[in-house]
Amino acid sequence: MQESMVSAQPEKKETPAVKRQSGMRRVLAQPLLRNLVVGLVALVLFYLLIGHLGQYRIYQLSLVGPYVIALVGLSVLTGQNGQISLGHGALMAIGAWTLTLLQLHTKTPLWMMLIAAALVTMFFGALLGLVAARLRGPYLAGATLALALGLPDITTRYQSVFGGYQGLEVNQPNAPSFLGAAATPTEWLALIEMVCVVVVMVLFANLLRSRVGRNFRAVRDDEIATQVSGISVPRTQVLAFALSAAAAGLAGGLFALVAGNVSPGGFSVVLSISLLAAMVIGGTGTLAGAVWGALIMVYVPEWATTLTQKLNLNQAVSANLALAIYGFLLVAIIMIAPVGIQGLVRVAIFKLKSLRKEPG
Amino acid sequence: MSKVTMPPMQPLHSARICSMDSKEGLSADEVSVRFGGLVALDRVSLEALPREVHGVIGPNGAGKTTLFNVMCGFVKPDSGTLTYFGKQVHGLRPEKLTRMGVARTLQGLGLFSRMPVIENVMIGADSQAKVGVLRALVGAGSTVTEERRLRAAAMEALDRLGVAGYAAKLPPQLPYAIQKKVALARALVSNPRFLLLDEPASGLSEEEMGELGDLILHLAGDLGVVLVEHHMDLVMRVCSNISVLDFGRVIAVGTPAEVKANPLVTEAYLGDEVGA
Numbered sequence: 001m002q003e004s005m006v007s008a009q010p011e012k013k014e015t016p017a018v019k020r021q022s023g024m025r026r027v028l029a030q031p032l033l034r035n036l037v038v039g040l041v042a043l044v045l046f047y048l049l050i051g052h053l054g055q056y057r058i059y060q061l062s063l064v065g066p067y068v069i070a071l072v073g074l075s076v077l078t079g080q081n082g083q084i085s086l087g088h089g090a091l092m093a094i095g096a097w098t099l100t101l102l103q104l105h106t107k108t109p110l111w112m113m114l115i116a117a118a119l120v121t122m123f124f125g126a127l128l129g130l131v132a133a134r135l136r137g138p139y140l141a142g143a144t145l146a147l148a149l150g151l152p153d154i155t156t157r158y159q160s161v162f163g164g165y166q167g168l169e170v171n172q173p174n175a176p177s178f179l180g181a182a183a184t185p186t187e188w189l190a191l192i193e194m195v196c197v198v199v200v201m202v203l204f205a206n207l208l209r210s211r212v213g214r215n216f217r218a219v220r221d222d223e224i225a226t227q228v229s230g231i232s233v234p235r236t237q238v239l240a241f242a243l244s245a246a247a248a249g250l251a252g253g254l255f256a257l258v259a260g261n262v263s264p265g266g267f268s269v270v271l272s273i274s275l276l277a278a279m280v281i282g283g284t285g286t287l288a289g290a291v292w293g294a295l296i297m298v299y300v301p302e303w304a305t306t307l308t309q310k311l312n313l314n315q316a317v318s319a320n321l322a323l324a325i326y327g328f329l330l331v332a333i334i335m336i337a338p339v340g341i342q343g344l345v346r347v348a349i350f351k352l353k354s355l356r357k358e359p360g
Numbered sequence: 361m362s363k364v365t366m367p368p369m370q371p372l373h374s375a376r377i378c379s380m381d382s383k384e385g386l387s388a389d390e391v392s393v394r395f396g397g398l399v400a401l402d403r404v405s406l407e408a409l410p411r412e413v414h415g416v417i418g419p420n421g422a423g424k425t426t427l428f429n430v431m432c433g434f435v436k437p438d439s440g441t442l443t444y445f446g447k448q449v450h451g452l453r454p455e456k457l458t459r460m461g462v463a464r465t466l467q468g469l470g471l472f473s474r475m476p477v478i479e480n481v482m483i484g485a486d487s488q489a490k491v492g493v494l495r496a497l498v499g500a501g502s503t504v505t506e507e508r509r510l511r512a513a514a515m516e517a518l519d520r521l522g523v524a525g526y527a528a529k530l531p532p533q534l535p536y537a538i539q540k541k542v543a544l545a546r547a548l549v550s551n552p553r554f555l556l557l558d559e560p561a562s563g564l565s566e567e568e569m570g571e572l573g574d575l576i577l578h579l580a581g582d583l584g585v586v587l588v589e590h591h592m593d594l595v596m597r598v599c600s601n602i603s604v605l606d607f608g609r610v611i612a613v614g615t616p617a618e619v620k621a622n623p624l625v626t627e628a629y630l631g632d633e634v635g636a
């Protein structure tokens with residue numbers, strides 16, 4: 001990544017080797033353009049893919065989207081900035097209820113509701129970040145866990161506003177007419193999500209490559225040295241928390257749309273902890289790891305259910321099999337690949353590259 | 361070595377050297393710090409001038425590092441003031457002071473272990489960066505230009521210290537002496553007016569220490585250096601002025617020769633090292 005940036009430097013363009021670069025190459029050397037190109041390609045592939053899938057498969061895929069976005073936020077916060085959060089499930093809840101209440105009481109367009117979900121959650125994330133900047137390690141884990149435990153109770157305490165245990169219903173948006181009658185709400189939602197995933201991925205990829213991302217990492221590695229280098233540690237930490245929360249809020253909003261309702265049960269502590277586990281399994285601090293983690297969050301329970309049905313296991317076992325597999329994966333991944341699935345992928349790519357180099 | 365211009369000899373004071381009229385450097389004035397019942401610094405004054413190497417020596421526990429921590433903003437003094445070019449700066453956070461031109465290195469190096477050397481130094485250059493979060497998020501063109509500029513500045517700082525070849529390495533992969541240079545490059549890349557060096561010679565070989573001495577004298581060509589150090593050879597060679605601390609008080613100030621000749625100093629050190 002860095003190499004390609006260096007090759008884009010003007011003083012090096014004089015060398016013939018760089019001059020010979022094709023136009024496409026030069027476009028890809030620009031980080032923003034490269035990210036956009038990759039994102040657009042992913043979007044088109046996804047559009048083609050859902051044309052071949054049944055409605056249920058599409059619905060499953062659309063469950064992945066919110067998790068990817070939430071995990072990107074969490075992974076940047078933990079892996080890049082060194083802050084742990086057991087409260088991201090609660091932050092997702094804030095985004096979910098923001099969108100739901102807007103839909104219920106106003107006629108805000110969908111895209112604005114999603115942005116509002118992100119911004120409102122970002123505000124609460126910044127508040128949480130102010131607290132977090134004073135706490136380290138287990139104390140921070142405890143404080144954020146308290147949020148995850150406490151927030152769902154607010155929804156049952158103020159039933160008339162938040163809907164209590166039953167929660168509130170969320171209307172799924174209809175596909176616009178230009179897509180024709182062919183696009184069902186499920187397909188439309190999956191597309192909206194994919195757009196959101198691409199946008200979030202591009203934004204965070206840009207961020208991590210910028211000085212802001214570098215400052216995040218500096219705080220993670222050594223707070224005193226960061227301070228001595230002229231960077232405010234608390235300000236950096238609050239910023240990381242706010243941006244991470246914005247992602248969680250957007251994820252929550254999308255989650256509400258996919259689920260068709262919001263209720264406290266959907267945003268329990270289990271969600272927060274599952275996110276954390278999925279982050280570690282996918283690869284902490286990496287954007288691609290968020291995709292692996294999200295796929296695992298959706299498909300492991302699904303496979304576990306299929307497995308229990310095939311093996312005719314009793315109810316007590318089947319109810320907990322997904323969790324058991326989760327735990328097993330977590331332990332296995334930490335033992336064989338500390339950087340998660342994405343770490344394994346990187347090692348594989350590196351080996352393939354060095355294999356290809358040897359004969360040439 | 362010959363580059364250093366010796367300032368005029370200063371008369372030796374017993375407890376304070378900070379003359380009230382000259383405010384052209386970084387000075388601590390009558391600074392006291394107490395940790396609970398322990399008096400770490402007792403009305404300590406020190407004036408560091410531009411283009412001068414000021415040494416701070418003293419036995420272990422004399423308060424050298426505490427004085428350093430006051431001078432770079434880590435410790436707020438219970439009384440006394442910190443002045444920077446005539447401006448009161450005590451109570452400012454360390455990052456503010458760094459941005460004003462007071463850089464320091466840390467005893468434990470404090471390199472960012474999971475970031476390549478070049479990025480370590482780019483962090484030091486961050487005070488010159490202006491791109492905000494929004495532009496960073498959308499990946500605006502200015503981000504790319506600025507990154508290129510910071511990278512070039514960091515590379516130059518590494519090159520100045522002869523360690524540019526290690527730019528892509530992670531700090532833990534490097535020998536200690538190289539790591540020290542990287543840490544120094546990170547402090548220098550911000551173009552400080554004052555550089556506080558906390559035991560820069562620890563862990564270095566004789567030869568490396570000689571190089572370090574040359575480097576410090578060279579640096580003093582355009583900035584002020586405050587040096588906390590145990591190696592007396594180095595201190596005596598590079599410093600134009602030395603403050604001696606003992607039990608949180610300044611017991612002597614002066615040129616290396618004056619300090620050497622001071623019986624109070626010899627007593628504090630029980631005769632070893634200084635006399636050598």
